[in-house]
Amino acid sequence: MRGAVIHAPGDVRFEERADPVIEAPTDAIIRLTATCVCGSDLWTYRGVDPITAPTPMGHEYIGVVEEVGSAVGTIRPGQFVVGSFFASDDTCEICRAGFHTSCVHRIPIGSIGSQAEYLRVPLADGTLVATHELPSADLLPSLLAASDVLGTGWYGAVAAEVRPGSTVVVVGDGAVGLLGVLAAKQLGAERIIAMSRHESRARLAREFGATDVVAERGDDGVQAVKDRTDGLGAHSVIEAVGTQESMMQAIRSARPGGAVGYVGVAHDVTLPGEELFYSHVRILGGPAPVRRFLPDLLDRIQAREIDPGKVFDLELPLGQVAEGYRAMDERRSIKALLWP
Amino acid sequence: MRGAVIHAPGDVRFEERADPVIEAPTDAIIRLTATCVCGSDLWTYRGVDPITAPTPMGHEYIGVVEEVGSAVGTIRPGQFVVGSFFASDDTCEICRAGFHTSCVHRIPIGSIGSQAEYLRVPLADGTLVATHELPSADLLPSLLAASDVLGTGWYGAVAAEVRPGSTVVVVGDGAVGLLGVLAAKQLGAERIIAMSRHESRARLAREFGATDVVAERGDDGVQAVKDRTDGLGAHSVIEAVGTQESMMQAIRSARPGGAVGYVGVAHDVTLPGEELFYSHVRILGGPAPVRRFLPDLLDRIQAREIDPGKVFDLELPLGQVAEGYRAMDERRSIKALLWP
Incomplete structure (x- = not known):
């Protein structure tokens, strides 16, 4: 063959x-x-x-x-x-x-x-x-x-504890991130903020259920999420990139008591223990x-x-x-x- | 006054x-x-x-x-x-x-x-x-x-998702760790492995519900837990120290799909993203x-x-x-x- x-x-x-x-x-x-x-x-x-x-x-x-x-x-x-x-x-x-x-x-x-x-x-x-x-x-x-990719986006949403009525952020606009949007919608999320700066991907994100598309990244991206959530952050964040910047953006976009599901394959990522401790954010990742x-x-x-x-x-x-x-x-x- | x-x-x-x-x-x-x-x-x-x-x-x-x-x-x-x-x-x-x-x-x-x-x-x-x-x-x-200390040990057990029938490891034999043992017992844990090398603390751990006391630390401590759990690791781990060694011992003592509740105040701790990713371990910590x-x-x-x-x-x-x-x-x- x-x-x-x-x-x-x-x-x-x-x-x-x-x-x-x-x-x-x-x-x-x-x-x-x-x-x-x-x-x-x-x-x-x-x-x-x-x-x-x-x-x-x-x-x-x-x-x-x-x-x-x-x-x-x-x-x-x-x-x-x-x-x-x-x-x-x-x-x-x-x-x-x-x-x-x-x-x-x-x-x-x-x-x-x-x-x-x-x-x-x-x-x-x-x-x-x-x-x-x-x-x-x-x-x-x-x-x-x-x-x-669908199963991975779905696991990201489940690991991020998406529930009916949740506000969800999706970091990453590749196939997994886009299908994380779809999964969040299916699991009942009320508001889905997709982080994207590519027009065609943002369009598909909206088609899959995104209510907001945010182009900012890093600290600016975090601030944009805070601005949309009474300063608290999202209940759930799906991380679908796997870099240091995207992981920190994901953790900082979640509110205390919120959760991050990270499904981008982590490459050279180290998490600061003290910041994670005080964040009160639960994290779960891994191969879906x-x-x-x-x-x-x-x-x-x-x-x-x-x-x-x-x-x-x-x-x-x-x-x-x-x-x-x-x-x-x-x-x-x-x-x-x-x-x- | x-x-x-x-x-x-x-x-x-x-x-x-x-x-x-x-x-x-x-x-x-x-x-x-x-x-x-x-x-x-x-x-x-x-x-x-x-x-x-x-x-x-x-x-x-x-x-x-x-x-x-x-x-x-x-x-x-x-x-x-x-x-x-x-x-x-x-x-x-x-x-x-x-x-x-x-x-x-x-x-x-x-x-x-x-x-x-x-x-x-x-x-x-x-x-x-x-x-x-x-x-x-x-x-x-x-x-x-x-x-x-009771509320903190209790939160550690809840964050570690202790459920009836769980196998639980407690890293740290200070007051919080000991009360983590008590909390795990109250929440229905079947097996509670307390990590301790101090006789009086180990005695109190047993009184609070520990079924096993393990003196080994670090990688040896992890191996001792694996030996007692069919090589899989514990369902739940309560971390009550807050050092790099104790955090890594906690994460490595948990099985895939397991959880770590970390309530030792993290000091100079950094978590390796790739290892955490592949561990499939969920972590939640913070001030209880x-x-x-x-x-x-x-x-x-x-x-x-x-x-x-x-x-x-x-x-x-x-x-x-x-x-x-x-x-x-x-x-x-x-x-x-x-x-x-």
């Missing part, structure tokens, strides 16, 4: 890779219907995360089950499935508590590479969720979004346990209650995956969908 | 201070029945927090109301009252959310000084809680503990909003369900306040009660 392999920063190639096979009895092989490029792939593409050898890329996927191992019970060939970017057993104590990305048997799909024609999915019963029926073509982008939310999210998508697929503003044949990376790196595209 | 005034590190004097008077119509004046020395007073006593001028000390208190201002409605002269170490209005949005120590009108009692014969309490209606009747003498130490818990805590004490006053292992006349500081500084005493 063919798939995307990164050789060096900026050098993603579409090339021949070994066909995946069942390696463990809990594996499934799926034929991909669609995959995509993630904002977190850009850390590698830009050389921030080191590349020591040619490496298959990608961790988001939807597709049709081709084959299952002998120990797979609920997932069957022919099913249309969506999975999380981490394989998980869904049975250990940590999964049962809803933190599948810390499953005691977790395997990152990024270490296997889903930007390809086929994908081996470990722990298939615990990882994959099947749709009720074969979905119609117009639902495919939204189902693909559920594999990571998307699997916890998948059944609910697939229901909402199939019922056409939400349309998270709108974050894909570029669609390419998988063979043009390198252009997908370039377009996102240059911020010409929010998120690139790839058709195998 | 007379009260404690600190002049320099290690130099606490019992001397003449001005009698307090009603300054604002929301003030009350109370005659102190008892007060005490706090672990956090030692930061000043040891010169960690600078002393720029002679400063009245103390922020814990119980007593009888002598006089109230014209705007005080529910608190009346003659009532026996317990208050938090921060005055709060109990009506603003932040107080209504339970974070009274971030009240928009908050005033630290430490800036007034409760180690004295009389105390002016601002925002009396919002700050003070009256007992059902004049308490018997044997309840006084427990009621005094509610003013700070004791006022939130006071009505419940006073009920439990008056019903003799809990006996937090046991943390006082030294009782002195207020005139010997300097000896109270010395005994706690030298760790000869867990906590010193002072009788005016």
Whole structure:
């Protein structure tokens, strides 16, 4: 089969890779219907995360089950499935508590590479969720979004304790931040302040439910939030960037007793203990346990209650995956969908 | 009147201070029945927090109301009252959310000084809680503990999300840590692991409900917790020290999806963002909003369900306040009660 392999920063190639096979009895092989490029792939593409050898890329996927191992019970060939970017057993104590990305048997799909024609999915019963029926073509982008960015934005909103009537700030206007807006709206937020200075992203944020768009950043961004919340700050803040500035902006935008859900992958971030102590802000982050939310999210998508697929503003044949990376790196595209 | 005034590190004097008077119509004046020395007073006593001028000390208190201002409605002269170490209005949005120590009108009692014969309490209606009747003498130490250390340990347990059946770790065996053990027990924890290497403190921890006492610290302490929790870590960790080592030990002792409630006043603590991100541990700290818990805590004490006053292992006349500081500084005493 063919798939995307990164050789060096900026050098993603579409090339021949070994066909995946069942390696463990809990594996499934799926034929991909669609995959995509993630904002977190850009850390590698830009050389921030080191590349020591040619490496298959990608961790988001939807597709049709081709084959299952002998120990797979609920997932069957022919099913249309969506999975999380981490394989998980869904049975250990940590999964049962809803933190599948810390499953005691977790395997990152990024270490296997889903930007390809086929994908081996470990722990298939615990990882994959099947749709009720074969979905119609117009639902495919939204189902693909559920594999990571929708689930990550949703986790950010849940970690930020968004409740009916909440005032919510979203720091970051990438796909995850925009879908954090969508999640906050679905969870009943009354006011959603999206931090964005890009017209097309701000438009999508409003479409997803943002009531305010604020262009200021850092301390000015914090002040703009305070000005809109009687000087108190927001109940909930979703952080979807992962830099020192964005984390401090998020914490300072929350009111005492409020919460920050941080889902941008933290890079070189250190938090000042004394400021955090006196802030009275609760924080929870980490790789989103998307699997916890998948059944609910697939229901909402199939019922056409939400349309998270709108974050894909570029669609390419998988063979043009390198252009997908370039377009996102240059911020010409929010998120690139790839058709195998 | 007379009260404690600190002049320099290690130099606490019992001397003449001005009698307090009603300054604002929301003030009350109370005659102190008892007060005490706090672990956090030692930061000043040891010169960690600078002393720029002679400063009245103390922020814990119980007593009888002598006089109230014209705007005080529910608190009346003659009532026996317990208050938090921060005055709060109990009506603003932040107080209504339970974070009274971030009240928009908050005033630290430490800036007034409760180690004295009389105390002016601002925002009396919002700050003070009256007992059902004049308490018997044997309840006084427990009621005094509610003013700070019990409420702080309780907040630590609530912030650490202790629930029935939880496994809880308590880092720190001072009065707050020990009362964190008591709080965890009351909130239904099944297993409580107290980190202590002092025999008398460990004994009290067991009396308050600890099922395990672990002497190891730092990475060894973390490993000891992992060994007792199937390698996963605890559901809840109460941090009651406030140093870099104790914070990292607390975070690393919690399982993914677990929570840390940190109530040691953070001094020179920085948290590594990436480690915290991947830990999947939720953290909440800050000056405990004791006022939130006071009505419940006073009920439990008056019903003799809990006996937090046991943390006082030294009782002195207020005139010997300097000896109270010395005994706690030298760790000869867990906590010193002072009788005016």
